[in-house]
Amino acid sequence: MVEQIRQKVNHYIDLAFLTLWQTFEGFIYEVGDVFSFGAYSLKTFFSKPYRFKEFVQQMEFIGNKSIFIVVLTGTFTGMALSFQVYLGFKMVNATSLTGPIVAMGIARELGPVLTGLIVSARAGGAMAANLGSMRVSEQIDALEVMGVEPQEYLVAPRIWASIIALPLLTGVFDFVAMIGSYFLCIRVLEMDEAIFWDKTALWLNPAHINEGLIKGAVFGAVFSLICTYRGFNTKGGARGVGDATNRGVVLSMVMIIILDFFLMNLIEVYYKWTA
Amino acid sequence: MAQENAIEIIDVKKSFSEGDYVLNGINLKVPKGKITVIIGFSGTGKSVLLKHILGLLKPTSGQIKVLGKDIASMGDEETIKMRKHFGVLFQYAALFDDMTVLENVQFPLKEHRKDLSKSQIKEMAFEKLKQSGLDEKHYNKLPGEVSGGMRKRCGLARALALDPDILIYDEPTTGLDPILTEMVDNLILSTHNHKEDTASLVVSHDLHAAFRIGDYVAMLDSGKVLLHGPPKVFLESDNPLVARFVSKGVNKK
Structure with missing residues (x-):
């Protein structure tokens, strides 16, 4: 009896490890697929025929059409963060540091991360859904049989536009978040305007802003790569499109948050190394 | 004089x-200037064969000669070039x-005919749309705003845009009512008559249409060509599977 239970337990432990290994193996294969898909797509952008028109269209969709939502979230994030920081510093009589701390937090962390999350939800979801529906309605096959390389025509302009649009949107987010912070600190909390700007200018240096912009470019590459890959490889009908969109957006968001931590450390190490 | 083949499939095997x-082990010849219809029950390999002909899949063994060149052994770049010889009408038209x-009809012209001006491209697209029987008032509508029959006509116009040597129709009448089915059949015939040296390959499970439009019919079963020849060969065949398919197809009509 005891021996039977022991065997059963061993069997389930084996099964658990096997499942874990298979999941890990599948993940590694998929990561490899995503990278080769991305590398090929990015490379095709620099070979004829050049897809400048499609690139501009994607810049308009990813960049221009995200400005409103980025401005809106940026302004309120700037105000909310300022208020929290102000309350914290008030306890230690250091409210004059509210401006620079908010500026650094926005430029280095919240700017790129929130912009990445907002744009990946909006544009990434649309990319996955668009490519997915093109796949299931045979539009991608139609491109192929017309002698048009679909990755070059559909994927490369989207990825490059995301890589370029995201840092620009991050810059917009940083700017409006600081306007929001200024509005709250100076107009509502009646802090000293000169001290606010003086301390901010003293503490915030261009390297902090660059850090955010670099992160923005990486997040742009990550979300567009994941979402185009999911959409391009959609299987099945409408349900497949829904799955591709859902998985693309969720994975993009998770990856942005995880990558942010590693990028932060990597950039810190780089700055120390070059100092 | 031996008939020239647009497509020659030699002992093609595919295993996933x-x-x-x-x-x-498929062997099939698609002659120039004729309409060949591939029929068969669902799951007999018709769509897989079509993907091989278009170079979207590579066979496990065998050759697929398109205009004399083996598309199965071509690299990506050469395959893309070869595909310019094809015009494909998809099951649901697959319009962008x-x-x-x-714009759908102009698209292949813009991609591959860099020598043409914008007005020439527009003129050619108009010509193909007229040839497909689509009224001018629909030209500026989106595909979602026109009927299924009009989408088929537009899809055909797009397939014809580059004056292809080989026209492929993938299940052109699936899901259409009898009137639209007849319209599409007539469209295939009139398109074929318009440019007589074009090889037309129709993949269908509509036997009635196969007999009506096909110069040759090939029936697939279990990944092989069960019978190939003019339509009358099918009516005379004593193969039980062919007889069953023919009786079902004829009775359905």
Whole structure:
């Protein structure tokens, strides 16, 4: 009896490890697929025929059409963060540091991360859904049989536009978040305007802003790569499109948050190394 | 004089998993200037064969000669070039839904005929749309705004845009009512008569249409060509599977 239970337990432990290994193996294969898909797509952008028109269209969709939502979230994030920081510093009589701390937090962390999350939800979801529906309605096959390389025509302009649009949107987010912070600190909390700007200018240096912009470019590459890959490889009908969109957006968001931590450390190490 | 073949399929086998062949030694010739119809029950390998002809899949073994060149052994770049010789009408037309009807037909011309001016491209697209029987008032509509029959006509116009040597129709009448089915059949015939040296390959499970439009009919079963010849060969065949398919097809009509 005891021996039977022991065997059963061993069997389930084996099964658990096997499942874990298979999941890990599948993940590694998929990561490899995503990278080769991305590398090929990015490379095709620099070979004829050049897809400048499609690139501009994607810049308009990813960049221009995200400005409103980025401005809106940026302004309120700037105000909310300022208020929290102000309350914290008030306890230690250091409210004059509210401006620079908010500026650094926005430029280095919240700017790129929130912009990445907002744009990946909006544009990434649309990319996955668009490519997915093109796949299931045979539009991608139609491109192929017309002698048009679909990755070059559909994927490369989207990825490059995301890589370029995201840092620009991050810059917009940083700017409006600081306007929001200024509005709250100076107009509502009646802090000293000169001290606010003086301390901010003293503490915030261009390297902090660059850090955010670099992160923005990486997040742009990550979300567009994941979402185009999911959409391009959609299987099945409408349900497949829904799955591709859902998985693309969720994975993009998770990856942005995880990558942010590693990028932060990597950039810190780089700055120390070059100092 | 021996008939020239646009497509020659020589002993093509395809296996997606070891030992399980979807195509199991297919031999088929698609002559120029004729309409060849491939028929068969669902799951007999018709769509897989079509993907091989278009170079979207590579066979496990065998050759697929398109205009004398083996598409199965070509590299990506050469395959893309070869595909310019094809015009394909997809089952649901596969029109780009963010482009108007006219833009859909202009698309292959813009991609491959860099020597033409914008007005020449527009003129050619108009000509193909007229040839497909689509009224001018629909040219600036999106595919979602026109009927299924009009989408088929637009899809055909797009397939004809580059004056292809080989026209492929993938299940052109599936899901259509009898009137639209007849319209599409007539469209295939009139298109074929318009440019007589074009090889037309129709993949269908509509036997009635196969007999009506096909110069040759090939029936697939279990990844092989069960019978190939003019339509009358099918009516005279004593193969039980062919007889069953023919009786079902004729009775259905």
